[in-house]
Amino acid sequence: MKTVEPIDIGASLAERAYRDLRQAIVRGEFEPGARLRVDELARRFSVSSSPLREALNRLSEQGLVRILENRGFRVAPLTAAGVSDLARVRLLVECEALRDSMRHGDDAWEAQVVAAGHALGLSERRLGNEARALDDDWSARHRSFHLALYAACTSPLLRELADVLFDNAERYRRWAARHRPVPRRKHDEHQQLLNAVIGREEEKAIALLRTHITRTEQLVAATLHGVSGDGVQ
The missing domain is CATH 1.20.120.530 (GntR ligand-binding domain-like)
Structure with a gap:
């Protein structure tokens, strides 16, 4: 009998948060330099703060988001x-x-x-x-x-x-x-x-x-x- 691998719900939520937030930033739904507040994003994208923080960190590696020392995240400037x-x-x-x-x-x-x-x-x-x-x-x-x-x-x-x-x-x-x-x-x-x-x-x-x-x-x-x-x- 074939073993069915369990679905990693946390990973799928993080991927969805990453995909949706990346698309919103690319489409210009957030102004350049705008503060990205985790609590507001959680409500907007209907996910918890953990997958959102993972998404924000991934996007910072790709140049779309800036991490500010002790001040959270902002959309990268143009x-x-x-x-x-x-x-x-x-x-x-x-x-x-x-x-x-x-x-x-x-x-x-x-x-x-x-x-x-x-x-x-x-x-x-x-x-x-x-x-x-x-x-x-x-x-x-x-x-x-x-x-x-x-x-x-x-x-x-x-x-x-x-x-x-x-x-x-x-x-x-x-x-x-x-x-x-x-x-x-x-x-x-x-x-x-x-x-x-x-x-x-x-x-x-x-x-x-x-x-x-x-x-x-x-x-x-x-x-x-x-x-x-x-x-x-």
């Missing part, structure tokens, strides 16, 4: 220096992940990338001139497309880092989209990247990804400077 550093690391991690993925990706991976790119394109055509970064459906498809590009990377650590870095960048993108007067149009960028990837044009795909990440950094930094000088605390 700064020009921060987005510049983030872009620098994204270029190192994501370009290497894409290169490795293109070298090892099989037909199933390529089909996954094409499907994700098609789904993203459908969303972009539906939205037209609306601010896409603030649309939850577009954001989910955008995330799926980028992570699909790296899905065949043979390094689990690189894939995990790409996931974390993408969410950090998403928080900056969403904030900038709310404050930028003219929305960015990215369909051509995504389509060109998709075409280069499925065409196995490695150097072209890497160059397009570098431009894509750098352009995001430049637009976010310009918005940060325009709104509040050095950033949002």
Whole structure:
């Protein structure tokens, strides 16, 4: 008779608290620098303080939360220096992940990338001139497309880092989209990247990804400077 492993309720609660809080921070539901009070979060997410503290500590390791000495937790600030550093690391991690993925990706991976790119394109055509970064459906498809590009990377650590870095960048993108007067149009960028990837044009795909990440950094930094000088605390 097969043994059924007991469910770790504490671990599942901590994972849910982590997932829900991470999503709320990335979506901008908490202002940069906002105090994160455990008791208030416990009521909001219907969990006890223990899994919330575990979630907050995990998020601090990923750069989304700051731990203050004897003063609890705050949402990480958004700064020009921060987005510049983030872009620098994204270029190192994501370009290497894409290169490795293109070298090892099989037909199933390529089909996954094409499907994700098609789904993203459908969303972009539906939205037209609306601010896409603030649309939850577009954001989910955008995330799926980028992570699909790296899905065949043979390094689990690189894939995990790409996931974390993408969410950090998403928080900056969403904030900038709310404050930028003219929305960015990215369909051509995504389509060109998709075409280069499925065409196995490695150097072209890497160059397009570098431009894509750098352009995001430049637009976010310009918005940060325009709104509040050095950033949002």
